[in-house]
Amino acid sequence: MLYEKATKVLYIDLATGKIEIKQRTDLAIYLGGVGLASKLLAETMRPELPPLAPEQPMVLAIGAISGIYPLITKTVAMFISPLTGELGESYAGGRLALALSMAGYDAVVIRGKASRPSYIAIDGGNVEIKDARPIWGMDSDVVGQFLRDSEEGSGKRSILRIGPAGEKMVKFASVCVDTYRHFGRLGLGALMGSKLVKAITVTGDKTTKIKDFKEYFRAYQTIFKSVTETDLMAKYHDLGTSINVESISALGALPTKNLTDNHFDDAEQISGEAFAEENLVRKLACTGCPVGCIHIGQFRRKFDDGYDYESVSVAYDYELIYSLGALLGISKTDEVLQLIEAVEKTGMDAISAGVALAWATESLIQGIVTEAETLLPLTYGNTENYYQAILYLSARKNAFYQALGEGTRFAGAKLGGEGFALQVAGNEIPGYHTGYANLVGLTVGARHSHLCNAGYAVDQSLKTFDENKAVNTLFDEELERCLLNSLVICLFARKLYTRETVLKALNATGYLLTDDELTTIAKRIYSMKLRLKEKLGFDPRQVKLPQRFFKTPSMNGLLESSIVERMINRYAEKCSELLAEKI
Amino acid sequence: MKVLRAIEMNRCIGCFSCMITCAAVNQQDHSIMKSAIRIKTSGGLTGKFIAIVCQACKDDVPCAEACPTGALVKRQAGGVLLDKEKCVGCERCVAACTVDAIYFDLDTKRPIVCKHCGVCARFCPHGCLRLLEEGQ
Numbered sequence: 001m002l003y004e005k006a007t008k009v010l011y012i013d014l015a016t017g018k019i020e021i022k023q024r025t026d027l028a029i030y031l032g033g034v035g036l037a038s039k040l041l042a043e044t045m046r047p048e049l050p051p052l053a054p055e056q057p058m059v060l061a062i063g064a065i066s067g068i069y070p071l072i073t074k075t076v077a078m079f080i081s082p083l084t085g086e087l088g089e090s091y092a093g094g095r096l097a098l099a100l101s102m103a104g105y106d107a108v109v110i111r112g113k114a115s116r117p118s119y120i121a122i123d124g125g126n127v128e129i130k131d132a133r134p135i136w137g138m139d140s141d142v143v144g145q146f147l148r149d150s151e152e153g154s155g156k157r158s159i160l161r162i163g164p165a166g167e168k169m170v171k172f173a174s175v176c177v178d179t180y181r182h183f184g185r186l187g188l189g190a191l192m193g194s195k196l197v198k199a200i201t202v203t204g205d206k207t208t209k210i211k212d213f214k215e216y217f218r219a220y221q222t223i224f225k226s227v228t229e230t231d232l233m234a235k236y237h238d239l240g241t242s243i244n245v246e247s248i249s250a251l252g253a254l255p256t257k258n259l260t261d262n263h264f265d266d267a268e269q270i271s272g273e274a275f276a277e278e279n280l281v282r283k284l285a286c287t288g289c290p291v292g293c294i295h296i297g298q299f300r301r302k303f304d305d306g307y308d309y310e311s312v313s314v315a316y317d318y319e320l321i322y323s324l325g326a327l328l329g330i331s332k333t334d335e336v337l338q339l340i341e342a343v344e345k346t347g348m349d350a351i352s353a354g355v356a357l358a359w360a361t362e363s364l365i366q367g368i369v370t371e372a373e374t375l376l377p378l379t380y381g382n383t384e385n386y387y388q389a390i391l392y393l394s395a396r397k398n399a400f401y402q403a404l405g406e407g408t409r410f411a412g413a414k415l416g417g418e419g420f421a422l423q424v425a426g427n428e429i430p431g432y433h434t435g436y437a438n439l440v441g442l443t444v445g446a447r448h449s450h451l452c453n454a455g456y457a458v459d460q461s462l463k464t465f466d467e468n469k470a471v472n473t474l475f476d477e478e479l480e481r482c483l484l485n486s487l488v489i490c491l492f493a494r495k496l497y498t499r500e501t502v503l504k505a506l507n508a509t510g511y512l513l514t515d516d517e518l519t520t521i522a523k524r525i526y527s528m529k530l531r532l533k534e535k536l537g538f539d540p541r542q543v544k545l546p547q548r549f550f551k552t553p554s555m556n557g558l559l560e561s562s563i564v565e566r567m568i569n570r571y572a573e574k575c576s577e578l579l580a581e582k583i
Numbered sequence: 584m585k586v587l588r589a590i591e592m593n594r595c596i597g598c599f600s601c602m603i604t605c606a607a608v609n610q611q612d613h614s615i616m617k618s619a620i621r622i623k624t625s626g627g628l629t630g631k632f633i634a635i636v637c638q639a640c641k642d643d644v645p646c647a648e649a650c651p652t653g654a655l656v657k658r659q660a661g662g663v664l665l666d667k668e669k670c671v672g673c674e675r676c677v678a679a680c681t682v683d684a685i686y687f688d689l690d691t692k693r694p695i696v697c698k699h700c701g702v703c704a705r706f707c708p709h710g711c712l713r714l715l716e717e718g719q
Contacts, residue, residue, distance in 0.1 A: 068613050102614060155623040156615060207614035207690060210607060217607055228708050285598035290708035292596035
């Protein structure tokens with residue numbers, strides 16, 4: 001907690017209804033965020049039990065200086081992923097970090113299973129487990145509407161909720177945070193659903209006197225200026241991440257039609273420019289971020305004869321346009337937005353849902369499954385069928401959608417078609433087929449995401465490919481991100497929050513740390529995460545990568561599995577070296 | 584003499600930089616609870632943002648009229664300045680403000696009133712808030 005030695009952790013046991021607040025003085029060495037959450041996960045998880053056993057914890061944490069500097073806006077969730085069976089780690093923006101800090105908690109640990117559908121209302125010191133039976137079954141957006149009216153704290157509260165997919169424990173169900181942000185990846189929504197927790201509301205009115213105003217405000221202003229007056233963040237605000245759709249496609253790195261192709265002929269039609277010109281109606285920001293990268297696209301849908309229209313607004317980004325656009329062969333912005341709307345209201349991770357449907361489409365084409373199973377003639381480009389399929393998937397309509405709801409890896413293994421199930425270690429892949437660094441990065445990354453170590457960027461930046469150099473860069477990036485994520489800084493600001501800036505921000509608010517100490521903290525956190533993964537049975541050398549990655553050329557040509565293996569082995573050695581260090 | 588105006592709230596992205604900097608500069612506090620300006624949504628995030636802040640009432644000033652001790656002194660350009668010495672924390676000004684733009688600080692037991700310093704406008708990334716000359 002800011003200016004205090006103790007870390008305040010809220011423990012909620014849903015089975016007994018017991019609420020406990022602990023002021024712990026032993027956690028400062030993890031700084032906060034991912035470090036703090038990893039430690040709390042290590043203390044409370046039960047590796048011997050399944051990921052959705054009632055005993056398993058769900059941990060939320062913010063950082064030491066959350067909410068008081070621009071772009072230090074995220075909250076981390078850690079858990080055992082029901083999708084991969086190992087480390088679950090996900091980040092959400094919105095208003096949650098501010099709300100938690102105003103409620104006065106650095107972290108929340110939720111365990112047990114409620115006896116009936118419930119929601120948790122955290123209002124400063126008052127924590128209540130409330131009846132959610134009437135809102136069970138509701139779409140994610142509607143739950144938000146109801147809770148906004150029934151709970152206090154308008155303007156400074158955060159509302160987390162799951163949709164029907166979370167209730168049905170679809171293994172890649174997401175948690176929606178404040179309408180437009182999510183704990184998307186790795187199935188936190190399924191974990192909440194398994195605990196019968198439909199929603200969590202957080203608010204509070206804590207105040208914190210600034211210790212050294214001059215120092216703090218000088219640092220704040222410097223950072224604010226570099227956000228708003230330099231080019232560092234411009235692309236995130238202007239067209240947003242969707243600026244990359246066309247360029248990644250042109251490079252031959254955009255997984256298209258279940259990665260049967262590496263570029264999308266119609267990329268221009270679903271480019272960032274196309275969305276901006278046809279659908280963009282406003283931009284929004286997470287609390288405390290002057291960038292405003294959240295791009296809201298609107299479309300209207302005719303629902304009856306004559307002139308009856310409804311309008312829908314959803315947030316779009318590069319990854320969603322990849323997974324619910326190019327990967328499914330969809331070339332109209334309106335239609336991509338419709339599919340985003342479907343995953344939003346049902347509450348599923350957009351990447352995983354798109355990959356699962358792309359796999360289902362190819363399985364149907366190859367005759368591995370039949371239309372009697374998919375219930376729909378899924379074909380690339382047919383949005384109407386995909387929209388319906390998303391509803392079937394979230395409802396786990398039949399045995400086929402039941403299997404698909406376990407994840408693409410599971411479905412591929414059970415039904416056949418493993419070779420083109422686009423997943424790495426159980427997590428459906430993000431929108432890059434850039435080359436070795438990306439594929440190895442996804443395999444060795446703590447959460448098998450492009451955000452672990454940015455392999456896709458390494459592939460694009462290395463002028464001549466060098467295996468060892470690529471492995472070292474991935475490792476260093478993953479390590480540095482442990483530090484950024486311990487403060488839970490938005491990773492869009494990773495170039496802005498250099499070590500110098502991080503130190504400036506920390507020092508101005510009483511954290512007198514040095515550069516070396518930050519490195520030690522990063523190593524401590526990464527080591528702990530690696531140990532957690534080991535305990536959960538993960539070994540990067542055992543990951544079976546689908547053949548498709550080696551059959552469709554990447555941006556850097558065809559990939560050879562022997563090189564990938566060598567790089568993974570080298571990375572594993574580096575991890576062993578880190579674990580052998582005395583920290 | 585200048586007054587603060589929320590003129591382009593359609594463009595607001597909800598970043599709360601105004602609240603964070605107002606609370607920091609004017610109350611030396613990290614909490615947005617201490618801000619004299621509040622950004623709210625109507626109907627959740629899908630609705631529009633509204634800035635709840637002093638409207639710089641000029642001739643008829645309800646909060647100053649309601650103050651029994653003369654602690655709220657009319658500003659020439661509109662709005663009021665708080666004389667903390669005279670204030671007894673009765674909260675009548677809070678009730679008197681039609682747009683609910685006076686907040687009560689539970690720590691100091693004094694109202695938080697916008698003094699039209701413009702720090703919020705300086706940190707507004709979209710120009711929604713402006714410090715304008717009177718009548719502009």
